[in-house]
């Protein structure tokens with residue numbers, strides 16, 4: 001076996017364990033060993049009709065799902081590209097449309113060994129509809145986001161995902177200078193809502209494509 005094959009074997013072992021755990025938690029979870037397979041899996045889960053909501057996800061961007069959907073002519077709720085020029089009140093109203101979309105597509109900041117999902121959100125427009133909103137939620141998550149337990153999950157979300165997202169968004173927060181969280185408690189913080197999804201209710205509402213690659217943060 002070469003290095004690539006050995007790494008792929010490790011991802012598969014991890015995915016096998018997680019799929020079993022997540023199934024017991026009501027998630028419809030599946031494994032895609034490559035980014036191309038993940039894109040295909042996400043698109044096959046996506047409803048053929050109705051409005052789709054795209055929520056901030058570098059993973060979905062990286063595997064090409066968002067770009068494909070933006071070029072598809074489908075009706076989207078896509079605040080990343082559609083809220084420029086809107087007043088804060090107008091952007092707020094636009095974001096609320098996620099709740100009535102047919103499906104939403106996003107990612108998670110961490111998954112623990114028991115298959116629980118962890119997220120930090122600034123506004124709540126990503127985590128709130130993930131919990132109660134569209135009938136279908138589709139998440140793409142790289143196995144690089146898998147951690148042992150809740151403590152490690154929050155460490156990852158707080159010290160890895162959040163500073164990188166703040167940097168990407170050029171937020172005026174201390175983490176964009178140091179690369180680590182300072183628990184800033186600023187109005188400009190992107191870390192306001194911390195959620196754990198323990199189960200999918202109803203069963204199968206949350207669909208999770210686990211990707212055997214280091215993708216997203």
Ligand code: SF4
Nearest residue numbers: 162175181182184191
């Ligand atoms: S410094 Fe503030 S914005 Fe940055 S990761 Fe910490 S809480 Fe979030």
